[in-house]
Amino acid sequence: MLRLTWVQPEDLLGHELRQAALDGREPSRIAERWKAAGGGEAPLRAGASTKPASRYLRTLAEDLLDELADLPSRLKDDEPTDLEKIKFLCPNWPSDSGTSTATPAPAAYEAAWLGRAIGCLLGKPVEKLPLEAIRRLAKATGNWPLTTYFTARGVPQDLLAAHPWNRRSALTSLAENIDGMPEDDDLNYPLLNLLLLRRHGRAFTTTDVARLWLDELPPGRTFTAERIAHRNLLLGIEPPHTARHRNPFREWIGALIRADVHGWTNPGNPAAAAEQAHRDATLTHTANGVYAAMFTAAVIAQAATATATTSATAAPDIHTCLRTGLTVIPPNSRLARAVRHAIQLADTHEDFDTVVDELHATHAHAHHWVHAIPNTALITAALTHANGDFTGSICRAVSGGWDTDSNGATAGSIAALLTGTPAALPDRWTAPLKNRLATSVADFNGTGFDALARLTHELARPLSPLEATRP
Numbered sequence: 001m002l003r004l005t006w007v008q009p010e011d012l013l014g015h016e017l018r019q020a021a022l023d024g025r026e027p028s029r030i031a032e033r034w035k036a037a038g039g040g041e042a043p044l045r046a047g048a049s050t051k052p053a054s055r056y057l058r059t060l061a062e063d064l065l066d067e068l069a070d071l072p073s074r075l076k077d078d079e080p081t082d083l084e085k086i087k088f089l090c091p092n093w094p095s096d097s098g099t100s101t102a103t104p105a106p107a108a109y110e111a112a113w114l115g116r117a118i119g120c121l122l123g124k125p126v127e128k129l130p131l132e133a134i135r136r137l138a139k140a141t142g143n144w145p146l147t148t149y150f151t152a153r154g155v156p157q158d159l160l161a162a163h164p165w166n167r168r169s170a171l172t173s174l175a176e177n178i179d180g181m182p183e184d185d186d187l188n189y190p191l192l193n194l195l196l197l198r199r200h201g202r203a204f205t206t207t208d209v210a211r212l213w214l215d216e217l218p219p220g221r222t223f224t225a226e227r228i229a230h231r232n233l234l235l236g237i238e239p240p241h242t243a244r245h246r247n248p249f250r251e252w253i254g255a256l257i258r259a260d261v262h263g264w265t266n267p268g269n270p271a272a273a274a275e276q277a278h279r280d281a282t283l284t285h286t287a288n289g290v291y292a293a294m295f296t297a298a299v300i301a302q303a304a305t306a307t308a309t310t311s312a313t314a315a316p317d318i319h320t321c322l323r324t325g326l327t328v329i330p331p332n333s334r335l336a337r338a339v340r341h342a343i344q345l346a347d348t349h350e351d352f353d354t355v356v357d358e359l360h361a362t363h364a365h366a367h368h369w370v371h372a373i374p375n376t377a378l379i380t381a382a383l384t385h386a387n388g389d390f391t392g393s394i395c396r397a398v399s400g401g402w403d404t405d406s407n408g409a410t411a412g413s414i415a416a417l418l419t420g421t422p423a424a425l426p427d428r429w430t431a432p433l434k435n436r437l438a439t440s441v442a443d444f445n446g447t448g449f450d451a452l453a454r455l456t457h458e459l460a461r462p463l464s465p466l467e468a469t470r471p
Contacts, residue, residue: 005047006227006249009061014042015248015368020068022334022366023251023287024075030064045128045369047223065246078332079287081240083278086294089330094298096271103460104267107421108307110453112264112300113190115416117437117449118429119394119408120186124173125150125165128369131360131401133163135353138399145352146395148428149175169405180436185221186257186409191441192217193261193280194452197459202265202276206239209283216442224249224370225284240282247284252370255281255293257406260413262293263300265460267307270298274328285372291329292372295339296379299325300414304460307420318388318418322380335373338363342377346384355381356400369402378402379411390415390425422449 006012013034020027037060043049053061073079080086087093126134138144140155152160152174165174172182181187195216200208210233219230225247232242243250259277266273277297281290302324306317322343329336341362345355359381363374378400386392390412397411398404416425435448444452 003048003050003052006224007231008048008053009058009065009246010039010053011043011047011049012228012246012248013039013061013064016065016068016246018042018368019248019251020071023079024073025068025071027068027071030067034060034064042368062246065248069244069246075287075334078330079291079334080330081243081282081286081290083275086278086291086328086330089332090327091331092327094269094271094324094327096269096275102267103457103462104304104307104417104420106450106453106457107423108304108417108453109264109456109460110450111419111422111425112260112413112417113449113452113456114422114425114430114433115390115394115412115414116190116260116409117181117187117412117433118416118425119397119410119412120184120405121173121178121181121408121433122146122149122394122412123398123404123406123408124169124182124184126398126401127166127169127404129163129166129401129404131356134399134401134404137163144399146399147391149173149178149432151175175432178432180432180434180438183438183440184405184409185223186406187437188217188221188439188441189258190261191439191444191452193258194455194459195442196280197261197265198455202272202459204276204279206279206283209280210239210242213283218440221440223254224252225254225289229284240286243282243284243286249289249370250284250286251289251372252285252368253289253292253372253375253403253406255285255289256296256372256376256410259293259296260300260410261456261459262297264304264417264456266297266301267304267460268301270301270324270328273297273301288333288335289372291333291335292376294328295325295335295376296410298328300417303414303417306418318383318414321414321418322383335376338373338377339380342381343384346381352382352385352396352399355385359400375403375407379407382407382411383414386415388415388418390419391429 017027017031141151196212222230228247229242232245237245262276263273274294274297277293281293299321302321345358349355367374382396383393386396393411393415394408397407439445
């Protein structure tokens with residue numbers, strides 16, 4: 001029997017019950033009805049339960065999903081999704097001059113693309129694994145604290161049996177197997193956003209994003225909130241309702257991993273980057289899921305200032321970039337609190353394992369491992385603790401667990417962009433990629449990172465007056 005992941009109502013309901021509690025609703029009575037009817041918990045790590053539900057349970061799950069959506073939230077005033085309401089809550093929202101500063105050189109964008117790929121590749125074989133398994137696998141080969149790609153060579157068989165590598169990724173992402181950058185959604189979405197900007201410019205609408213996805217993004221290449229939004233579009237539901245209808249993943253990490261291009265193409269203009277990320281994110285996400293994308297885009301836009309300036313004194317460091325990211329998200333939101341806590345932990349503890357343990361103690365029980373809040377906090381802690389160093393940032397981000405490939409990708413993109421050049425990235429990281437990326441997006445398969453950098457550089461040029469005023 002075909003068990004589709006991330007769309008079956010009986011599986012969605014367990015996630016929605018958890019999400020409802022997180023975003024300030026009271027789901028306990030509905031949870032009791034579901035349990036009394038024989039409904040189960042959401043799958044812990046997989047996208048679908050193994051046992052098919054009865055027709056009755058599936059119908060009940062659909063009804064209860066709709067009932068949960070109607071529950072009032074006590075957090076709605078502190079965590080809006082509407083952009084103007086977000087801005088109203090942000091007292092330090094950055095000024096938007098309408099134009100970006102000098103555009104970074106293509107070399108800076110090549111570094112950023114490479115950094116994103118390397119961080120993703122580092123995290124791929126241990127995605128979904130528990131934190132303790134990641135530590136044991138790395139220690140077994142003398143690679144702890146992490147300093148290079150994971151390997152299976154030298155790992156005891158009993159340890160491999162207890163904690164097998166991610167089955168989709170081990171054949172292409174362990175050190176002994178890497179032959180170019182394999183396909184991954186953490187790279188596919190930036191490629192899609194290049195297409196988005198080529199076709200519609202930086203004044204694109206959320207509807208433009210939806211049309212692009214229907215044209216270019218196979219549903220089988222999507223997960224969680226993106227798959228739900230795809231389904232909703234095919235049901236005739238229009239944005240932004242695509243993000244809300246029976247979508248318990250609306251605060252997960254999917255919008256964050258689409259944010260890089262919005263930051264890259266707005267160097268020195270974090271406000272414009274955040275607004276661009278908001279228009280993209282609201283196809284699939286709400287509240288903190290959207291804030292994670294806005295935060296990341298603003299951090300990257302500020303980081304791009306460093307590589308575009310000729311004055312060393314004017315170049316922002318990673319800490320300035322992260323503070324800038326906080327200016328575009330509501331300060332009383334759960335994400336803002338989590339980011340500030342992560343920075344505090346990273347500033348306090350010399351041992352990063354202690355930082356990670358504190359983050360897991362704070363977030364692991366309440367949040368799914370793909371939720372945006374704990375993952376954004378971990379990315380922030382890694383960048384802060386490593387002081388923006390490239391190797392230190394990606395290794396810390398991946399060593400902290402949760403969504404390891406996505407966290408490594410975002411940390412790598414930011415830290416590599418700050419270096420300004422691929423020459424600053426150690427050869428042990430870049431050489432296995434062979435300047436080649438695999439993807440099913442459009443005609444990008446086999447493209448080199450240098451070619452992607454040139455295209456990104458072109459898209460980051462200052463807007464013409466006509467482009468800047470396009471409705």
